[in-house]
Amino acid sequence: xxxxKHYFKRLLVEPIGLAINVFFPVLLVFIxxxxxxxxxxxxxxxxxxxSVTATSIATLIMVMFQFMYGTHMxxxxxxxxxxxxxxxxxxxxASLSKYLFSIMMASVFFSVLxxxxxxxxxxxxxxxxVHNPFVLLTVIVIIAVFSQVFGMLVSLLIRKKGVAEAVxxxxxxxxxxxxxxxxxxxxxxxxxxxxxxxYMTPYAQAMRAIxxxxxMGNSVSDNFGGALQxxxxxxxxxxxNMGTLTATTILLAIIVVIVSRRRSF
Amino acid sequence: MIASMRNVVxxxxxxxxxxxxxxxxxxxxxxxxxxxxxAGKTTAIRSLIGLISIDSGEIKVFGESQGINNTSIRxxxxxxTQEITVxxxxxxxxxLRYFGGLYGLKGADLESNVKRVLEFIxxxxxxxxxxxxxxxxxxRRLNIGCALVHRPKLLIMDEPTVGIDPQxxxxxxxxxxxxxxxxxxxxxxxxxxxxxxxxxxxISIMDSGRVIAEGTLDELIGRIHxxxxxxxxxxxxxxxxxxxIKAVSGVKNVSVSGNNYVIISGADSGxxxxxxxxxxxxxxxxxxxxxxxxxxxxxLTLTGRKLRDGxxx
Ligand SMILES: Nc1ncnc2c1ncn2[C@@H]1O[C@H](COP(=O)(O)OP(=O)(O)OP(=O)(O)O)[C@@H](O)[C@H]1O
Ligand SMILES: [Mg+2]
Numbered sequence: 288x289x290x291x292k293h294y295f296k297r298l299l300v301e302p303i304g305l306a307i308n309v310f311f312p313v314l315l316v317f318i319x320x321x322x323x324x325x326x327x328x329x330x331x332x333x334x335x336x337x338s339v340t341a342t343s344i345a346t347l348i349m350v351m352f353q354f355m356y357g358t359h360m361x362x363x364x365x366x367x368x369x370x371x372x373x374x375x376x377x378x379x380x381a382s383l384s385k386y387l388f389s390i391m392m393a394s395v396f397f398s399v400l401x402x403x404x405x406x407x408x409x410x411x412x413x414x415x416x417v418h419n420p421f422v423l424l425t426v427i428v429i430i431a432v433f434s435q436v437f438g439m440l441v442s443l444l445i446r447k448k449g450v451a452e453a454v455x456x457x458x459x460x461x462x463x464x465x466x467x468x469x470x471x472x473x474x475x476x477x478x479x480x481x482x483x484x485x486y487m488t489p490y491a492q493a494m495r496a497i498x499x500x501x502x503m504g505n506s507v508s509d510n511f512g513g514a515l516q517x518x519x520x521x522x523x524x525x526x527x528n529m530g531t532l533t534a535t536t537i538l539l540a541i542i543v544v545i546v547s548r549r550r551s552f
Numbered sequence: 553m554i555a556s557m558r559n560v561v562x563x564x565x566x567x568x569x570x571x572x573x574x575x576x577x578x579x580x581x582x583x584x585x586x587x588x589x590x591a592g593k594t595t596a597i598r599s600l601i602g603l604i605s606i607d608s609g610e611i612k613v614f615g616e617s618q619g620i621n622n623t624s625i626r627x628x629x630x631x632x633t634q635e636i637t638v639x640x641x642x643x644x645x646x647x648l649r650y651f652g653g654l655y656g657l658k659g660a661d662l663e664s665n666v667k668r669v670l671e672f673i674x675x676x677x678x679x680x681x682x683x684x685x686x687x688x689x690x691x692r693r694l695n696i697g698c699a700l701v702h703r704p705k706l707l708i709m710d711e712p713t714v715g716i717d718p719q720x721x722x723x724x725x726x727x728x729x730x731x732x733x734x735x736x737x738x739x740x741x742x743x744x745x746x747x748x749x750x751x752x753x754x755i756s757i758m759d760s761g762r763v764i765a766e767g768t769l770d771e772l773i774g775r776i777h778x779x780x781x782x783x784x785x786x787x788x789x790x791x792x793x794x795x796x797i798k799a800v801s802g803v804k805n806v807s808v809s810g811n812n813y814v815i816i817s818g819a820d821s822g823x824x825x826x827x828x829x830x831x832x833x834x835x836x837x838x839x840x841x842x843x844x845x846x847x848x849x850x851x852l853t854l855t856g857r858k859l860r861d862g863x864x865x
Binding site for chain 2: 290380
């Protein structure tokens with residue numbers, strides 16, 4: 288616990304990290320929502336008085352950043368265990384796995400708080416609607432864990448910190464962009480790929496879980512226009528996606544354990 | 553013995569980082585581990601703390617067998633790393649608290665020890681500042697302080713004075729003596745012979761993964777140089793003076809040219825005084841020097857190389 292607090296504090300006192308990881312996504316939500324709403328003829332689409340645009344954009348950006356936050360793990364791991372500080376820390380009566388677990392806990396906590404902050408700001412300032420706080424929070428926690436496990440894997444496999452961090456960031460883009468939810472509207476003509484990017488990636492699972500828990504109505508039908516488009520309220524879909532996301536995370540964790548046994552780092 | 557290494561071998565590929573190393577650390581002493589770059593000092597320290605596995609040999613600390621999974625032994629050991637490894641994004645006091653906490657200290661006990669260490673390393677007034685604002689010497693002191701909060705029984709210091717000014721160095725050397733005076737056993741690694749000469753009770757000289765000589769400073773020097781060379785200028789040289797000097801026991805050879813006497817005598821025989829007494833009777837001494845050997849000579853004699861091959865220091 289003491290070690291977890293230490294790592295949390297270090298995530299909190301780094302101004303550049305705070306700017307990139309916390310301030311930047313909030314700003315991005317603001318800009319995107321404003322630009323999009325202004326571009327809409329006849330104003331924003333509202334549902335039960337809430338802004339559909341703000342809801343989708345805030346959720347998308349929040350989830351996208353969550354999947355990048357493996358960088359927290361990479362950052363702390365490299366700073367403490369890929370240089371001679373490693374020896375000082377391991378000379379204390381605490382094992383490497385204890386440190387790694389603490390880094391993970393601190394990073395998960397930090398990521399979850401950031402996610403909650405982004406959604407709270409969007410809800411308060413931009414009239415976004417939080418469909419189902421319980422599902423939303425649970426999904427954020429699962430993705431946060433997923434991302435830290437992913438960050439761990441990347442730290443084990445990649446020697447250069449910059450490259451490892453880039454992999455974490457690109458990983459998020461590579462799941463999201465082909466789904467057509469972000470930046471470009473993409474229509475991939477290969478059915479299997481469509482299914483993969485719209486249903487199978489951790490991003491699609493997370494987004495579907497959040498969206499399916501919504502109260503945006505049953506009007507919008509499920510299609511290949513991206514995971515974000517799914518707006519039917521359907522708790523069983525939400526739960527199913529949360530389940531598969533958890534399973535994916537556990538699978539990834541098992542891979543990490545196997546890799547860490549084979550590699551001395 | 554508080555700790556010992558027997559016949560320890562550690563290989564990195566083709567490199568024998570430790571080549572059947574034997575090392576004994578007696579309780580309460582300051583043991584100097586002196587060796588040039590790449591001698592294996594850091595590797596020896598890491599295996600002593602159980603941070604790296606060894607290929608063969610035996611390491612005992614506090615009577616227990618040391619190994620990479622024996623984390624509990626480490627509670628009573630402290631490591632000062634060769635590089636500065638404090639957290640630059642945390643203040644000095646936060647660094648000390650964290651390291652104390654890692655060793656299980658809590659609450660008032662932690663706070664009082666942190667306060668004690670801050671005073672000891674002279675950073676009380678800078679407690680709230682981050683080390684990134686510190687001078688090199690202050691960073692070094694904090695780097696040492698972080699290993700002291702938990703009052704280790706065995707403190708291992710890996711080149712703790714690298715790259716700092718002479719004043720900070722002296723401050724640190726004095727501190728090490730104080731730490732030892734309070735009962736902590738210290739292993740002090742360096743490639744500066746002046747440092748081991750100044751503070752160590754016993755010295756192990758390492759080269760190529762082995763201890764090539766071990767003993768007190770005098771023992772080590774005595775081991776290679778059995779003779780002192782005394783150079784003297786006599787006020788009034790004479791055959792009678794030469795004969796009297798030759799008669800001093802331990803004096804092996806006297807050569808005279810004009811006023812200059814070069815006398816070869818057994819090392820540490822106390823002959824410098826006797827020769828002076830004799831010469832004063834014969835009219836007095838103008839100048840006298842004795843060439844004392846130092847550890848540099850010991851290393852040179854044993855390995856044929858210099859301790860520091862140019863570069864720094
Ligand atoms: N992790 C490693 N992988 C490969 N070789 C290593 C490793 N660590 C040390 N060595 C080699 O082992 C030898 C001893 O190194 P070590 O760092 O113990 O020396 P040292 O006496 O501490 O030197 P310095 O004064 O430079 O700190 C050197 O030849 C070094 O290159
Ligand atoms: Mg070294």
